[in-house]
Amino acid sequence: xxxxxxxxxxGSVHPLPGRxxxxxxxxxxxxxxxxxxxxxxxxxxxxIKGQQERDRCGFSSDGGAQTLGEWMATWFETRRLKVAPxxxxxxxxxxxxxxxxxxxxxLHHLTPGRIEDWLADIEHKGRIARPNRGxxxxxxxxxxxxxSILRDAVRHRLLAESPMTAVPRPQVPQPRPKxxxxxxxxxxxxxxxxxxxxxxIAVLLMVRLGLRRNEALGLTWGDIDLDTGVxxxxxxxxxxxxxxxxxxxxxxxxxxxxxxxxxxxGELLGQIRHLHATSPWNEPQDFVVTVQGGHxxxxxxxxxWLRSVGESVNVAVTPHRLRHTxxxxxxxxxxxIEAVGKxxxxxxxxxxxxxxxxxxxxxxxxxxxxASVLDQ
Numbered sequence: 001x002x003x004x005x006x007x008x009x010x011g012s013v014h015p016l017p018g019r020x021x022x023x024x025x026x027x028x029x030x031x032x033x034x035x036x037x038x039x040x041x042x043x044x045x046x047x048i049k050g051q052q053e054r055d056r057c058g059f060s061s062d063g064g065a066q067t068l069g070e071w072m073a074t075w076f077e078t079r080r081l082k083v084a085p086x087x088x089x090x091x092x093x094x095x096x097x098x099x100x101x102x103x104x105x106x107l108h109h110l111t112p113g114r115i116e117d118w119l120a121d122i123e124h125k126g127r128i129a130r131p132n133r134g135x136x137x138x139x140x141x142x143x144x145x146x147x148s149i150l151r152d153a154v155r156h157r158l159l160a161e162s163p164m165t166a167v168p169r170p171q172v173p174q175p176r177p178k179x180x181x182x183x184x185x186x187x188x189x190x191x192x193x194x195x196x197x198x199x200x201i202a203v204l205l206m207v208r209l210g211l212r213r214n215e216a217l218g219l220t221w222g223d224i225d226l227d228t229g230v231x232x233x234x235x236x237x238x239x240x241x242x243x244x245x246x247x248x249x250x251x252x253x254x255x256x257x258x259x260x261x262x263x264x265x266g267e268l269l270g271q272i273r274h275l276h277a278t279s280p281w282n283e284p285q286d287f288v289v290t291v292q293g294g295h296x297x298x299x300x301x302x303x304x305w306l307r308s309v310g311e312s313v314n315v316a317v318t319p320h321r322l323r324h325t326x327x328x329x330x331x332x333x334x335x336x337i338e339a340v341g342k343x344x345x346x347x348x349x350x351x352x353x354x355x356x357x358x359x360x361x362x363x364x365x366x367x368x369x370x371a372s373v374l375d376q
Contacts, residue, residue: 011048013041024048028055034160051160066158068110068149069103075149085239085246091145098122098142107158110150112166119143119170136172143170179328184315191313192306199297199305201275202289206319208268210326210344213319214238215258217297218250222284226273229264233345237287237296248296257347327355 011026016037024044025035034051038044072095080088102110102118123139143164150162180188185207192203205216211233218237224230238251253259264272276282281294291297303319310317323344330340341352 011045011052013038013044013048026051028052067104067106068099071107071153071158072099072103072149075152094138094141094145098138099146107150107153110163112163115146115163115167119167123170136170139170140172143167178321179325180315180317180321182329185325185329187313188310188315188317191309191315195309197305198291199289199302201271202297202302203306203322204268204271206322207326208265209262210323210330212236212323213302214299215253217287217289217299217302219288220250220284221276221282221286221288224264224272224276224288226276229269229272231262231264233258233260233262237299248298253345255345255347258345260342260345262343324355327352331355 011024013022013024015022020039022038022041022044023035024038024047025033026048027033028051036044036047038047076088076092076095079091083091101121102114105114119139119142122142123136126136126138147162147164150159150164153159154162189203189207192200202213202216205211205219206213209216209231214236215233218235219231219233220235223232223234234253235250236253237248239246240249240251272288275288279286279290281287281290286294287296289297306317306319327340327344330343331337337352338349340355341349344352346352
């Protein structure tokens, strides 16, 4: 096939020598002539058109001389206005620990190959440090962080396209949720209630409704209909940087699927009604779980307190482990997996399916029934 050339300024496409595919090239307003290898002529011409559109809109085809580290400094400054302080702290920590080998590379020199080599190096060092395990989750976190950084570089017209689109997302082992046995759950709840701590009610909400820690701490009396026992889960307690310091505030849940309506069943409804009747902070805007004169409970302090109570009765527990326990106990009591997913606020039934693999006695029961029939 002969070279396919278009009009002046429209770019050109020609076949790759000795192998399938085509090479597209276009001249931009700054004099640069980017190229790309494509599978078909149609794909090549679409790429040329996209480059011309970006050029007309003012994109820099090479991102200038700015390095990744320089862009990250700017990115993190604006990031602090968009995410919770703990999220920002974790991202900055990962950047300090793992981004060193790539921070001095100019943005336009960050190719998919270079990024894949960098991620492979992180994985290799992790396997040396932790034989047979490595650090697959760390590699995934670095991939996600780099994707966010370069996606915003495209939005700010420092890059025409992100090289991360060609870098596969690292695979990680399927997590196995950790749960607490039915007996240990009862012992833990009894120990929690014996403390008389106002945060006891948050533990009950997590165990009996499968709420996340910050969802339980973010509930206000206006979210609960005490007559019908219906709870509207719409907000969570979180930290935001306000007036130069981190403050606890109610924030909307991250996803629409997390918003759900639940029912207070059994003894929980009576305990909630009793708390409302006896608490001096029971107006609709007041938090259900309060400490120190009606203030919301600090989530990290809540986790530390719960762990210490668990240690006193020899039960290893975290707030999220209580959520795992709720899901597991519901599934093994015969609750349909779709219903459990709705209670937990899962957008994808496959997320709930992880819990079904933990303590599924239904298959064993079915096989035991079959064996008893055949053994007769």
